[in-house]
Amino acid sequence: MKKIILTGAALIAFAAVSYAQSNSATLNQNGNSQTAEQTQTGPGHVSTVSQVQGTAPATNTGNFGATEQTATNNTATVNQNNRANSNRARIGQGGGAGNSAIIDQNNGSGNNVGPITGASTEAAVRNGGTGGNWADIQQTGTGNINTYIIQGNATVGGTVQGNKATIATFGDNNGTDQLPGSNAPGNDLGGSTPVSPQVSIEQSGNANNNEATILQGRSGSPVSGNVVRIQQIQNSGGTVLVDQTSNNNYANVRQFGGADAAGDRNVTQVYQSGTGGDNQVEAQALGKGNTQTITQTGQNNQVYIRQEPENTTTFAQAKNDDNETVITQTGTMNRAVMDMRSTNSNATISQTGNENYARYEIIGDANSDTGTPGDNNDLTVTQTRVGSGAGNTQNVFNGRAEGDNNTVTVVQTGEGNRIGGTGSNDFGVNIDGDGNALALTQTGNDNLTNIRIEDGATNALSADNNQVEIKQNNTVNGSGNTVGSTPFGTSGNYGLELRGDFSDVRIYQGQNVPAGGKQNSVNMAIHSDATNVGQKNEVDIEQTGDNNRVGTGGSAYGTTTVDNASARGLYISGNSNQVSITQDGGDETKAKQNGNDKLTVKQQGGVATASAQSNRVLIDQQAGYNEADITQNGSGNFVYGLGGANTFATQQGGTMADPNKLNITQSTGGATGNNAFVGQNGAGNIVNITQSK
Structure with a gap:
């Protein structure tokens, strides 16, 4: 074993080469414009470069530290911390497995101006005058461990500006066993945390305009089994990019907002591509003005998103406004779950393929289900089924909004799609609040929708001024569509339940079903506490084609009873509600009215024999x-x-x-x-x- 320890206050360059022994090289520097480069060839080497603060208030400014290693089981560490500013660190490891790479630019780094010598690019290392640090790690090979970069944590000297970190790995099962520090990201968004090693970047400490990039695999050289974690803590204007090529990869991104009054404006972009899939993303944004974009291809992929306000002891402002999220999934059996604890935010979910699942929740923006509801959010969900035929290949969507003036748009194309599944959380669309707008469009056969609008906190009749539009169009010779064909909730079997006043509901079901084909059907209930003609709900139902039903009745769909407990038709309770039903071609309506309401039913085109009933x-x-x-x-x-x-x-x-x-x-x-x-x-x-x- 060889062991070399070097210290210096000026320029020291060191190279150690060994083929038969495990070497250890440690280099300590204290001063300005230092350059340290260490090269090791062969397995089992250890390289440590430390460019740190001397006696306060001394600083290390404009340093460059690098290590290059080849073969297996090597360890490289570059420390540029304790008031080390405008620094550049680089580690390259290739040709083996079991390597470890660590760069630490932490504890008050990145605060002063300093010239950069050595490899000074990237705008003279983050523009020099802002004092930002720059670090990158590149690894080739499989099974590398302890790969991480830490930057920031401005506990000394004020605000960190513009750090940049890049990690590129080309191989399978690369990462770190644990991200150091008390702020290591955990798993609380609903996914299953992998136990394999991780590749990690942490940028923290009241920092602005940080950049974090992790690249794994590339076209023609896919990777699998990799785990990525990135944290930007108390950060404004930060950018995160994760690009994982191939299958069975995991990415966890957290961006915690800073103190910028104009908003945090952090950006997350995650791309996971591969024909196999089994990739997973968990992304959490705390703060204001953030953007999250997630793109996945393949099958069995999962996305979990949470947006919520920053509410810590340091930054106590409860703000989570003007955020934007885009999720795109292509393939089969993908899953997207989004938790918007926010106001004035936009979200888009797009899924193309079969057996995909999407769920959103717009809930209390004070970081709890019981906090202030989320208002003025806009959500658009598009699910497109590929192909047709029998089998459990439908797409499923569920959503819940607690708050006012939210807009939810859902478009499903294909057969057998569901708005509302059969599980405990498959509530269809549940809106608790006033002034919300809901537009649902299903094109294809055998689609299902369940909706509930109410004041969920008290179950009171106070969800007012909501707008609901449902359009269901089936294709030639297809099966009918349904608003409520299975029990909804635990206390009733409604397909659409409306509790409150001043709301407007439009339901259109069109079909091209031959005589004797499966009909379209609507089941709904209206509960109103209105007391005069000015307080009313308006419902328009239009069904075209033959054998349509308002009220399925019988067998598995409930009983023939229409009441508050088991309604399988149209139940109207309260005052001054107006319902209009138009049916074209041998149809049926079941309705029960209880209190100062008006019902209009128009049926046309009935055709019957002596033994059959048509319009009913x-x-x-x-x-x-x-x-x-x-x-x-x-x-x-x-x-x-x-x-x-x-x-x-x-x-x-x-x-x-x-x-x-x-x-x-x-x-x-x-x-x-x-x-x-x-x-x-x-x-x-x-x-x-x-x-x-």
């Missing part, structure tokens, strides 16, 4: 001033009660001051004629029936 309305009106207008045009028109054929559509509880009104118009009739069964209880109820043949 099943309706009950409970206590209150309810009004229903029913128009049926075509053969086989029927108006019954909710009990089905030959039961009476009932009006109950009317008074002379507040009568129920039922207007029925039936034309043509056909082989089965027109049929209207109506029963009345109470005073002042009004029925008008017009039939023509």
Whole structure:
């Protein structure tokens, strides 16, 4: 064993070459404009370069430290810390496995002006006058360990400006066992933390305009099994780039905002590409004005995103505004989960392929589910299924928004897609708040949507002024689409549940289904606490094609009962709600009204034989001033009660001051004629029936 220790105050250059022995070289420098370069060839070598502070207030300014090693099981460390400023550090390791590379530019580094000698580029090492440090590590080979860079932590001398760190590895299973320091990123965003080694960069300490880049693999030389962690703590204007080529890689990025009143403006970009997939990203942004872009290709990829306010003892401002997130996934069985604890932020999720899953939550922006709700956020989700046919290949989306004036747009294309799955967190779209806008479009066959709008904190009827638009279009000879075909929640089976006033709902279902094909269906409930005609919800439902249903009824879809516990049709409770239903071609509507509401049903184009019913309305009106207008045009028109054929559509509880009104118009009739069964209880109820043949 050879062991060499060198110290110097000026310029020292050292090279050690050994083929038969393990060498150890340690070099200490204290002063300005120092250059240290060490080269070791062969396995098992140790190189340490230290360019650190002497007795305070002395500093090391404008230093260059580098180590080059080849072969296996080598260790290289460059220390430029304790008031070492405008420094450049580089480590290159190639040709083997089990190597370790560490660069430490920490503890008050990067605060003063200093000339750079040696390899001084990168704008004279981060522009000289700003005092930023520059570090890079390059490794080739597999199974390298302890690869990390630490910069910043301005506990001495003020603000760190513009540090830059780059790590490039070309091989599999490279990384570090543990990122030093108490701020090492943990896993709390829902993913599964890999246990393999990690490649890490930490930039901290009230810093501005830091850059952190990790590159793993390249075109023609893919890698797998790598783990990346990057932290930028108390940082404004920071940039993070992670590019991993191939499969089974993991990236964890955290950017914690600084004290810049104009916003943190941190940027994260993560690219994971490969035909196999199994990649995972966890990205967390705390602060204001941040941008996150995640792009993945392949299958079985996962993304977990969290945006929340910076709320530490040092920076106590609860701010998390004006952030932007873009997630793009191409392939099968990918997963994107986003947690927006923010206001005035934009997010886009795009998934192309089969069996993909996306979930978002816009919740309390005070870093808890019970904090101030997130307002004025804009979310767009696009899921495109590739191909067609049977099998569990649908895409699934779930979303929850707690707050006001949020906009959610979801577009699903293909067969069998779901807004709302079957798991405990598969709530469809759940909006708690006022003034939210929800637009859902599903194109294809056998798609499903579940929605709930309410005041989730109290379950009160106070979610007002919301807008919902649902468009479902199926393709030629396809199966019908559904708003609510499976139980929704634990207390009811609604497809769309609306609690509150002043809201506007538009549902359109179009189809090209041949006679006897599976119908489109809508199940929904409206609960209102409105007390006058100025406080009302408006719902328009339009269904085209044959065999459509408002209310599926029967068998696995619930009972024929329409009530607050098991509604499988249209349930209206409260005052001054207005519902309009238009159906084209042999359809059915089931409705129950309970309190000062108006229902309009128009059915056209019914075709029936002597033994079949075509257009059919099943309706009950409970206590209150309810009004229903029913128009049926075509053969086989029927108006019954909710009990089905030959039961009476009932009006109950009317008074002379507040009568129920039922207007029925039936034309043509056909082989089965027109049929209207109506029963009345109470005073002042009004029925008008017009039939023509």
